Amino acid sequence: MANSYYDPADLRKFGKITEWSEELGTKFFDYYGKVFEEGALSAREKSLIALAVSHVVKCPYCIDAYTKDGLQKGITKEEMMEAVHVGAAIESGATLVHGVQMMNKYNKLSM
């Protein structure tokens, strides 16, 4: 067993999850592949969304994968960083909007 939870080399082995459940694994990868195809959104736009979400879910594998994917698609570092900020803004907004709940509760409990 590796003595750390995350090993960059494990990303290459992602496909192996299918070995222990072929049906679900295959369905997942088919779905995954389909999601990232050129559609109403371009593959480029999807890559930037994926990069932002990777940061929000704090998945190191995903960050490696979608930084590389962005480079492959000719996405600039400025575009990548802005996408990360979009994720961060939503995440911090999600925290802060709960401030309203705090205010509501505070008001309700106060005389």
Added chain:
Amino acid sequence: MPPASKHKTRKMEQSIMPKIKKAAKKSLKAQDNELAATNKQLEILNGSIFAEGELPYFKDKIAEIGHFPLRPNKLEILQINVGYMCNQVCEHCHVDAGPDRKEIMTRDTMKQCLEVIRNTEAHTLDLTGGAPEMNPDFRWFVEEAAKAGIKDFIVRSNLTIIRANKKYYDLPEFFKKHNVHVISSMPHYTRGKTDKQRGDGVFDKSIKALQELNAVGYGMPESPLRLDLVYNPSGAYLPGDQAAMERDFKKALDEDFGIQFHNLFAITNLPIARFLDYLIASENYEDYMYALVEAYNPAAVANVMCTNTISISWDGWLYDCDFNQMLDLKVASKVKHIKDYNEDVLNDRNIIISQHCYGCTAGAGSSCQGTVA
């Protein structure tokens, strides 16, 4: 944010930003780098991850689909490398070209090439380098070769050469006069990414050169004067979808600079020469080979460029492709040199392969003409 702290932030940014690495100034050969020796490169390509069975050898992979030994189809393209001298020293260059390289094709060898060009069945002549224009006999050779009436006559021009010296300023007109098909490298449509790979100032000069080519009619919609661009990644990753990249390039170059061109060819960097040196030094070699093998596309094998191309070096030796030329892997044929050229004998050969060949079968495939699958 108050102006004072804004200023402070900017200052901090500067101090923590890593210094942008300048493109190399010398070839590996001039640096006496051990990778300048081609046998050392082959040793790496056959070693470690492949020798230990972690990744399959290329020959086993193509044997699975009945393509080993790899054999040529009909010869379509003669690619002539007229010399390794170049005005640029690009970080990824598989030729290890640069101003310090003195290997240049002589007029005598050019005469032997012309003899072949006049008699070949191939429909495309493809001149490359280095910067082919730096060969002192380049113009003479183009004039003579154009007379042979070959269908598609390509010169691979790096663009900055057109702006490098006054004596090259008229190249767009010269190309036009001989109906040359110009194929030029352009790593990105932004200045930062271009200059990082190719050296400071390359972007602005390339833009100017493209505008000059456009001005004489090259690359304009419907124009018979063909201008195509080559994109190759500036780093340890594979090129994205060729059609999508072409769309992005066209949009950006038109909007920002009013530049037109015909097609974009996305080319994969092969792990040899200066790019191999970079992969190893940046500890990306293993990941890159994994990426190439993972992206292996059996459908690309039937049309890899070595099946329709012969590559000729500055000193007249024959190779399956420009990459094998740089690895000094001469064709496995009785005919090994342009002076003995015989198309039938030459076409009856096995193509020499190694693990760098995964670069041409990754994804949609890669060749000097772009994707193949």
